[in-house]
Amino acid sequence: MSDLTATAPGRAAPRMAGRVKAAIILFILFALMPPLASALDDPFYVLIGTRILAYAIAALALDLILGYGAMVSFGHAAYLGFGSYAVAILSSYGINDLGLQLLFGITLSAVFALITGAISLRTQGVYFIMITLAFGQMAFFFFISLSAYGGDDGYGLSERSTLMGIDILQSDFGLYYVTLALLIAMFVLCHRIVMSRFGRVLTGIRENPTRMEAIGYSPFRYQLTAFIISGCITSVAGVLLANQAQFVSPAFMSWHRSGELIVMVVLGGVGTLTGPIGGAVAALLLEEWLGALSEHWRLWFGIFLVLMVLFSPRGITGVLERMGIVRTRQ
Amino acid sequence: MTGLDVKNLSKSFGALKVTDDVSLRVEPGEVHAIIGPNGAGKTTLISQLSGQLASDAGSVSIGDRDITHLSMPERVKLGLARSFQITSILPGFTALENVALAVQARRGSSFRFFGNVAGEAELNEAAMSALAEAGLDDRAEVLAKSLSHGEHRRLELAIALATDPKVLLLDEPLAGVGGEDAEAFVSRLQTFKGRFTMVLIEHDMDAVFALADRVSVLVYGKLIATGKPEDVRSDPAVRAAYLGEEEVA
Amino acid sequence: MMNLFVLQLLNGVQLGVLLFLIAAGLTLVFGIMDVINLAHGVLYMVGAYLIATFAAATGNFWWGLLLMLPAAVLVGMVLEFVVMRRLYARSHLDQVLATFGLVMIASEAVKMIWGTSPLSVPMPEILSGAVPLMGPLKYPVYRIAVIVAGLAVAVGLFVLVNYTRVGMLLRAGATNRSTVSALGVDINRLFSVVFTLGAVLACLAGALVAPILSVDTGMGESVLILTFVVVVIGGIGSIKGAFLGALLVAIVDTVGGVFGPIWLRQILDPAAAGQVGRVLGPMLVYILMAVILFAKPAGLFGRRA
Amino acid sequence: MLDVAGLESAYGDSQILFGIDFRVKEGEVVTLLGRNGMGKTTTVKSIFGLVKPRAGSVKINGQNLTGADPHRIALAGLGYVPEGRQVFPTLNVEENLRATARPGKWTLQRIYELFPRLEERRRNMGNQLSGGEQQMLAIGRALMTNPKLVVLDEATEGLAPLIRADIWACLERLKSEGEAILVIDKNVDALTKFADRHVVIEKGRVVWTGTTEQILATPDVKDRFLHV
Amino acid sequence: QDVPAGASDDVLKIGLVYTLSGPPAALGEQARDGFMLFAEKIGEIGGMETEIIVVDDEGRPDLAADKARELVQRDEVDFVVGPIFSNILMAIHQPVTSTGTVLISTNAGTSTLAGEGCTPNFFVTSYQNDQIHEVMGAYAENQGYQNVFLMTPNYQAGKDSQAGFKHSYTGGTAGEIYTELGQLDFSSELAQIAAFQPDAVFTFMPGGMGVNLVKQYSQAGLTSIPFLSAFTVDETTLPATQDAALGLLGGANWAPDMENEANETFVTEYIAKYEHVPGTYAMQAYDAAQLIDSAVRKVGGDLTDRAALMAAIKEADFDSPRGDFSFGPNNFPIQDFYLVEAVKREDGYFGTSIVEKIFDDYADNYADQCEM
Ligand SMILES: Nc1ncnc2c1ncn2[C@@H]1O[C@H](COP(=O)(O)OP(=O)(O)OP(=O)(O)O)[C@@H](O)[C@H]1O
Ligand SMILES: Nc1ncnc2c1ncn2[C@@H]1O[C@H](COP(=O)(O)OP(=O)(O)OP(=O)(O)O)[C@@H](O)[C@H]1O
Ligand SMILES: [Mg+2]
Numbered sequence A: 001m002s003d004l005t006a007t008a009p010g011r012a013a014p015r016m017a018g019r020v021k022a023a024i025i026l027f028i029l030f031a032l033m034p035p036l037a038s039a040l041d042d043p044f045y046v047l048i049g050t051r052i053l054a055y056a057i058a059a060l061a062l063d064l065i066l067g068y069g070a071m072v073s074f075g076h077a078a079y080l081g082f083g084s085y086a087v088a089i090l091s092s093y094g095i096n097d098l099g100l101q102l103l104f105g106i107t108l109s110a111v112f113a114l115i116t117g118a119i120s121l122r123t124q125g126v127y128f129i130m131i132t133l134a135f136g137q138m139a140f141f142f143f144i145s146l147s148a149y150g151g152d153d154g155y156g157l158s159e160r161s162t163l164m165g166i167d168i169l170q171s172d173f174g175l176y177y178v179t180l181a182l183l184i185a186m187f188v189l190c191h192r193i194v195m196s197r198f199g200r201v202l203t204g205i206r207e208n209p210t211r212m213e214a215i216g217y218s219p220f221r222y223q224l225t226a227f228i229i230s231g232c233i234t235s236v237a238g239v240l241l242a243n244q245a246q247f248v249s250p251a252f253m254s255w256h257r258s259g260e261l262i263v264m265v266v267l268g269g270v271g272t273l274t275g276p277i278g279g280a281v282a283a284l285l286l287e288e289w290l291g292a293l294s295e296h297w298r299l300w301f302g303i304f305l306v307l308m309v310l311f312s313p314r315g316i317t318g319v320l321e322r323m324g325i326v327r328t329r330q
Numbered sequence B: 001m002t003g004l005d006v007k008n009l010s011k012s013f014g015a016l017k018v019t020d021d022v023s024l025r026v027e028p029g030e031v032h033a034i035i036g037p038n039g040a041g042k043t044t045l046i047s048q049l050s051g052q053l054a055s056d057a058g059s060v061s062i063g064d065r066d067i068t069h070l071s072m073p074e075r076v077k078l079g080l081a082r083s084f085q086i087t088s089i090l091p092g093f094t095a096l097e098n099v100a101l102a103v104q105a106r107r108g109s110s111f112r113f114f115g116n117v118a119g120e121a122e123l124n125e126a127a128m129s130a131l132a133e134a135g136l137d138d139r140a141e142v143l144a145k146s147l148s149h150g151e152h153r154r155l156e157l158a159i160a161l162a163t164d165p166k167v168l169l170l171d172e173p174l175a176g177v178g179g180e181d182a183e184a185f186v187s188r189l190q191t192f193k194g195r196f197t198m199v200l201i202e203h204d205m206d207a208v209f210a211l212a213d214r215v216s217v218l219v220y221g222k223l224i225a226t227g228k229p230e231d232v233r234s235d236p237a238v239r240a241a242y243l244g245e246e247e248v249a
Numbered sequence C: 001m002m003n004l005f006v007l008q009l010l011n012g013v014q015l016g017v018l019l020f021l022i023a024a025g026l027t028l029v030f031g032i033m034d035v036i037n038l039a040h041g042v043l044y045m046v047g048a049y050l051i052a053t054f055a056a057a058t059g060n061f062w063w064g065l066l067l068m069l070p071a072a073v074l075v076g077m078v079l080e081f082v083v084m085r086r087l088y089a090r091s092h093l094d095q096v097l098a099t100f101g102l103v104m105i106a107s108e109a110v111k112m113i114w115g116t117s118p119l120s121v122p123m124p125e126i127l128s129g130a131v132p133l134m135g136p137l138k139y140p141v142y143r144i145a146v147i148v149a150g151l152a153v154a155v156g157l158f159v160l161v162n163y164t165r166v167g168m169l170l171r172a173g174a175t176n177r178s179t180v181s182a183l184g185v186d187i188n189r190l191f192s193v194v195f196t197l198g199a200v201l202a203c204l205a206g207a208l209v210a211p212i213l214s215v216d217t218g219m220g221e222s223v224l225i226l227t228f229v230v231v232v233i234g235g236i237g238s239i240k241g242a243f244l245g246a247l248l249v250a251i252v253d254t255v256g257g258v259f260g261p262i263w264l265r266q267i268l269d270p271a272a273a274g275q276v277g278r279v280l281g282p283m284l285v286y287i288l289m290a291v292i293l294f295a296k297p298a299g300l301f302g303r304r305a
Numbered sequence D: 001m002l003d004v005a006g007l008e009s010a011y012g013d014s015q016i017l018f019g020i021d022f023r024v025k026e027g028e029v030v031t032l033l034g035r036n037g038m039g040k041t042t043t044v045k046s047i048f049g050l051v052k053p054r055a056g057s058v059k060i061n062g063q064n065l066t067g068a069d070p071h072r073i074a075l076a077g078l079g080y081v082p083e084g085r086q087v088f089p090t091l092n093v094e095e096n097l098r099a100t101a102r103p104g105k106w107t108l109q110r111i112y113e114l115f116p117r118l119e120e121r122r123r124n125m126g127n128q129l130s131g132g133e134q135q136m137l138a139i140g141r142a143l144m145t146n147p148k149l150v151v152l153d154e155a156t157e158g159l160a161p162l163i164r165a166d167i168w169a170c171l172e173r174l175k176s177e178g179e180a181i182l183v184i185d186k187n188v189d190a191l192t193k194f195a196d197r198h199v200v201i202e203k204g205r206v207v208w209t210g211t212t213e214q215i216l217a218t219p220d221v222k223d224r225f226l227h228v
Numbered sequence E: 001q002d003v004p005a006g007a008s009d010d011v012l013k014i015g016l017v018y019t020l021s022g023p024p025a026a027l028g029e030q031a032r033d034g035f036m037l038f039a040e041k042i043g044e045i046g047g048m049e050t051e052i053i054v055v056d057d058e059g060r061p062d063l064a065a066d067k068a069r070e071l072v073q074r075d076e077v078d079f080v081v082g083p084i085f086s087n088i089l090m091a092i093h094q095p096v097t098s099t100g101t102v103l104i105s106t107n108a109g110t111s112t113l114a115g116e117g118c119t120p121n122f123f124v125t126s127y128q129n130d131q132i133h134e135v136m137g138a139y140a141e142n143q144g145y146q147n148v149f150l151m152t153p154n155y156q157a158g159k160d161s162q163a164g165f166k167h168s169y170t171g172g173t174a175g176e177i178y179t180e181l182g183q184l185d186f187s188s189e190l191a192q193i194a195a196f197q198p199d200a201v202f203t204f205m206p207g208g209m210g211v212n213l214v215k216q217y218s219q220a221g222l223t224s225i226p227f228l229s230a231f232t233v234d235e236t237t238l239p240a241t242q243d244a245a246l247g248l249l250g251g252a253n254w255a256p257d258m259e260n261e262a263n264e265t266f267v268t269e270y271i272a273k274y275e276h277v278p279g280t281y282a283m284q285a286y287d288a289a290q291l292i293d294s295a296v297r298k299v300g301g302d303l304t305d306r307a308a309l310m311a312a313i314k315e316a317d318f319d320s321p322r323g324d325f326s327f328g329p330n331n332f333p334i335q336d337f338y339l340v341e342a343v344k345r346e347d348g349y350f351g352t353s354i355v356e357k358i359f360d361d362y363a364d365n366y367a368d369q370c371e372m
């Protein structure tokens, strides 16, 4: 009855169109934000915006496996950590190129995802949640004990990365637009994967793994591949976060952070790709906004979450559906 | 045409011997029915043949290929397909998508990350024709979870057909197919005769005797009889263990 | 060395019982009703705060405990009625989101009511003091009392779940609610009673450990993950599993934490052993869980669906 | 005993039932007939409140229980053998039988007499049973609630001929003991031996009702459902 | 030196960054209250119209970095005061100091920022982290202990703490243990202590861990073994440990019962306003407020002359409740350190009390690595 996924649709094709439209609208809004912020004389929001976009990438990546593969990873913050420590480690050797940092972060993540994914995929459901948590915590404790990079205190970065020798990222606007570009690229990537043959197999395994085996698929290979892809995309978010904060710390990879990523995905709408982007924006903006209004913002945020679940089973996507703004059912 | 050769297959759950030294030859192109009381081990046998359950002892081969140690997906690739007694479908997919996935498993790589699978005419056409063969083409666009029970049974068959099997293992395909529709269903199965080898488990004796070339009877995990339908039907041991009097009439 | 080993084993057992006491309510709600309740830790915290308040008001631990119980029933019932009953039929992820919200609400509310400074609960007079155990080692009486309470809860739950109609209906209802109700059982009422029981157990655990542990706003969060680990290692839905899981986690933690570095020193040079020990120490529990789930993907006593 | 009038039901936007009317009197055996997907199961689910009807009424012993909670309907005297068995996988056979039992003449003992196979498997979990064993369990479970009206949705699916015959015998005995039965089954031939009346559903509407004699006298219906 | 954007207007803006949610919120609240106590009493800090913006870093470094930037770039504050934790300090240090804004840490004092990473516009009113541990080490050394059991949580600060202790302690150790961060139950460690019977136990267990340890230490009947601690027995944990902590020892740069006029004013007013005893968190933030006040007055409210402002701050011309206070070359304090003990005060509250002075005018060990 209550399986691990909300009823994310298998009928990807006709529903997708609406979501892509919603995503395009979101991206346009994102692109307009910095000029608007400058016009309102608050360029500072660009920096907050960058953080939100980076989390959106992570939420998107998590949705790829959570929404389409029923793999609820509770250790995904580890990949944020690999991405950000890739920046720290390379920069301590004087390598500041964003491309190389991305490559290094992705490589670290791929290896970690390959090993831990192969073990975790022996389990299912809540057991999978907990075993991914275990691996996430191991990564967390590993970085805590990594004295060379400040251990628990973290490691400050003296400057942001360069992009092919150009220091476009030094300006907050530059960093913002590079992050946005990467978000769009990752969205396109995930969207195409979901629509592809591979994506259909992945979704099929979520629906009924025994049936899939009986028609000739071995679920493990597909799930593991998706798991690795998701980890790699999340590490991109980590690289960007490190640049945004100019600081890395194991706090980036604590289980709280993994939990928050899940909250963003579920809040936005599981298995919709666009939803989790919206979820990340909503969660972080709300936090920012409520935090400014009241010292007890957690209370209000909590109430918001509970009401959301009780009255809109499919998160923000569900609300929009009901208002007729997004159509996802036939 | 490929046959199926089963030698000394056994399986126990704890102390319970569910299949006990079962040996069986299914000739190429034959429809071979397996009947027997509830809990005799028929489904277990199918699961062993399809690779879903590992056998304790014995061997299975199709054609002259020994598949005893292959996994379920590997066996499917060699042409061994099964349907499930208890409906097992992808509930959130449409009927068409359910079947198209089965087609895809046999055609080209599934490690394609780009390209819109919903638009692949090649897959959809093959899937439609499998649906049509199972009599479900008019429900192609309906989500599988909103199909009725009888429709689920047809979907089971369509999926199995779509894997393009050489040997098809059918576990009670008629269960839940209503009286009126059952006859049509049997004649549909009849048209598959000769296209591939079939192992058929069924409690519907009308269907068994209409379709089967040979019948084996499994009781408490042991094969107690194999032979032509007429012979099995009149076998007193079979009557006592399974048929009773009413159904033969 | 041998003495220490035996004593550590004993300590492991006692920490295990403590963990089980906290995990017991979670096993019931998560393992059997199949509802993921992240707010379990919060209930545990509320129990501790309640007894701290009542004990301070009456100046007596036992009165505090006695008053805490009806308050806990009330908390459980309100929570069930307002939120949880709407979540039973929902997906696990929805439950995670909603109860995550509850955690935020409750921790903030606790902070608003009781402030951020940790509170104290006095140890009851007759249970304070320690009994001598080998050599200079002593063992606090109160901990013995906690062990006894934990064992009683374990036995009670085991019987409830495995040998009573209520237990059967719960297990049935977790997998197929509509069929259970179509067979004539008011599953909603049953679930609300059991959820309340789980909540009371959580509060009770919080109340019982309050004299030993710090009563602060973080106490719920720090045990939450550990109790999930315990339940998962044991196998979801198994009281026996949760009990053994709790013991295992505790023993690995206590014995491994102490003897791990000692053993490491025999194969590595001391500096390296120290470093490896420091890295492995906090991971031990997680490594244990990963290894168990690798070998038994559904936990020690879990049933593979 | 059971009085269904003008029942309309839908799943989301798609309406399935468009006005179903029939009654089952005390001690009567009624069948629901119809091809796959015509709405038989939906009718039963609507009676039990598992699907909330949009219109129409369900009365049990004169009491209007339209869309009431399922357990209230069951407590009013209805026993349910759901389509697709729905045994509880995490309970063993005996627990499956006892969990929802209510006192009455059906006891564990009698169920085991009816289905000796279940007694042999009494320690197996619900999901460790063969298809047919699960079906027996589902029937036994419904009887253990000691209902006045048993509703069986495809209860003999997957049962061996001998067992099927046993079930028919059992239903006949139930009938003789004064219990009412509403049954959906494809083996109409066997049912006609003791069924009193038949209701044919097509596309969510009742298109024919009548007694067994009337079926035999109506060539169209007879050809479709009977082989005699 | 950069001149921050907000320096030229005539409002004095101060941003406070503290951890005000989650379990460690008690520490952040004390610090905030200590700062506000002075600010509200005097009304206009430095004689200027004052605006104070309080932000909660939630204990999350990345968020803290953003919030610090927000204070500096959007709100254009003149001073940032905070935080409690070292990892937060590391995260906000660069964003704040790089703009020329003055950062005053009232608690965290990490070694990197005391040595090579020192900057002219970063000041500390607490201490360098290692110093408190050195106090306990020196005390153990003075007592002639030969066999001390070290136990700290397994993270950077825990490791630094053992190093700090051993910096001034030369005797042997009965065990050097790292416990899990956030550990609940210390029975296994306590069993080891009981088995080894060391001369003393040295520990560093901030927050709830410390409460648990102290309660269990007394329940296990180990109070006969001297308990030397840092950040374990203080005014934030004493309300929870109460009698269990009585007699346990700690190291500090101050205690609420110090006898001087500034301290009496501070403690009395604090207790009157907040109804609990202030801890060092509150005292050090109170001093930060006094520090800003004194410096701004010295420059006559002209915040654009940065050199003059820095010099004015460096003079530290105010009466600290702790007595002697001056800045060393790295802008970390030079001050006295004491052994303190948990007591029940005359007013019924629990608090720490000075036992003896361990170091006089003590500077940290990193100052000579600082070049500025
Ligand atoms: N996982 C299991 N553990 C223990 N016993 C099992 C398990 N699965 C099946 N059995 C038992 O094995 C026996 C054979 O089951 P199987 O499903 O093969 O029967 P079947 O011949 O297909 O019967 P039916 O005609 O009723 O479907 C049954 O008695 C069943 O109880
Ligand atoms: N959960 C559901 N959601 C949407 N539509 C459904 C659902 N269940 C059944 N339907 C549709 O309702 C119609 C009637 O289904 P129902 O199960 O009542 O048929 P039935 O007469 O019992 O058929 P069968 O003999 O195959 O069991 C079918 O067209 C089916 O597709
Ligand atoms: Mg079977």
Ligand SMILES: [Mg+2]
Pocket: B148, B149, B150, D040, D041, D042, D083, D153
């Ligand atoms: Mg039906």
